[in-house]
Amino acid sequence: MFLKRCGRHFLCSSRTLSLVSRAHIPKDVDAYSDVQSESAGRQTSSLQLSLPVVIVHGLLGSKTNWNVVASSMSTKIRQKVYAVDTRNHGESPHSEIMNYEVMADDIVEFIRHKRYDRVSLIGHSMGGKAVMTVALRDPDVVEKLVVVDASPTYSKRGEELKFLLEAMQQLDVSRIFSKTQADEILREDVPNDMIRNFLLTNLVRSRGTGRFHWKCNLSILYKSLPTMFDFPQLNSTFTGKTMFIGGARSGVIGDEQKGDIKRLFPSAEITTLDTGHWVHAEKPEEFTQIVVRFLTR
Template sequence: MEYLFNLIPSLFLRQVVPRSMIQFRTVVSLSYKILGDGTSDPPKPPVFMFHNIVGNKFQWEGIGKTILNITRRTVVAVDLRNHGNSPHANSHKYTDQASDVLQLFDKLGVQQASLIGHSMGGRTAMCVALMAPLKVAGLLVVDISPISTPPHFTEFVPNLLAAMKAVDFKKPRLVSIARSEARGQLKLIIKDEFLMKVVLSNVKLKEDGTIGWICNLDGLIKNLKHWTTFPTNFKGKAYNGPTLFIGGQLSDYILPEDLHDIRLLFPNAIITYVPKTKHYVHIDDPKTFLELTISFLKTHYYHDPKPIIK
């Protein structure tokens, strides 16, 4: 499927970012799934979607197909490093995650894309936009702020990762049995059924023939301080392209008092809250989420490079 992106017309070829502007550190080759045939008429940048912590690309496949069918824009669902079928790495810094994404752009011949990211994936998308603004046609961030750190990240998530690591699979021969064992051992800490399904989706047959967690729990725990907070080295930089933050009204991941500092990094940012939704906005109210997302994607899909560089 990779060659299909070479069919995207040369309209986007002038959106080139000098290599000197991007620092590639421990870049890994990300796993991804392409929805669509890599073309659109008129030509529009593809939409890349990034998941939350312990999530994977398949979480976004249903919403991605709806976006594809309505906007006729190719959608690429991505497994970020240390998740899903992507490689494990010692680092889980956001700048490294963003470098992975930029390498994937190069691999697929993508010169400009719209980005959608939820929570950790939203921060990764923000870093991509700040590191390579010419590569980003539009930025949509789902329930996460680059300013404040949600208590959930520092209180619940470390306990969740520790509980996952402590699960005893007892050498099961079937994935279904392993997931049942994990559910039984995690039910005291995970009360939300959707989150439970997300977590259990990480129980699979591994390359070594054993059944267990495919996400890199050790790496995520080791790098906790790096992904629970947003990088501070973007001071003085900004992405001036169209930016939409969609927050859950009942969530504390995007605080109203963050708006001023958010707009220092993303001057054109608009923040909207979906009523009666928590952190998984797209699950709690998929209809409203899709309406906001599709409206944003239809309005913002191509930019002259000059207005989006500070």
């Protein structure tokens, strides 16, 4: 991909951006409908139904997981929607520091770099905890908040995620010659097709050598799991408009978690869809409909 250096900025294209600085600004894909232009996303228009939206993926995910939903959402709200890669994921820089405070810093820096005063934030799982941290620490930049299958509590999915990372680390990618081969080997430990295909989105070929490698920073993510399972202790609340969308079959947002949600996010609405953990992927149309209704009212 052609890179253009401009000061500290490395622009990959009109739709992809990265900034090398102390804060790791995630690369982004802006998804927007034909009624939007690059400049229109930063201006008030009678056509626009909400402020710009930034979407943050979960652990081992990437911006590409949200392409379909982001495009549909952008068309419906007539506004810019950004799906970003967090540090140690996708195209964003790798870092030995991985916690929700620095991830929140990255997101705020991204918003400022895009020259927005306020945006609506959507985050799934790990991304949900990251956007909650932004809202609690920097509420002035958040118009509305949508948290998808995450809560401000210790995650019950810890052992499952640890097992998945271990399965990925045990795959000897130096001996892999195709994704089909990788899929067959990984199937022994991860028989669920949807989860296995999700993990394999991180397996890519190097342009120089043609060899496969994991795009995400597996070693740091594994080391950081205890921090990722937990949630920062913040003595603040976010009183802005907030929606929590849980997967009814995931068990992430249950009666136990609702007390903590209401304590930190007193205006929160809590709803569920008949899905597992990947709510937006399992029922994209229903999910998009709920979020669009929330963002535009």
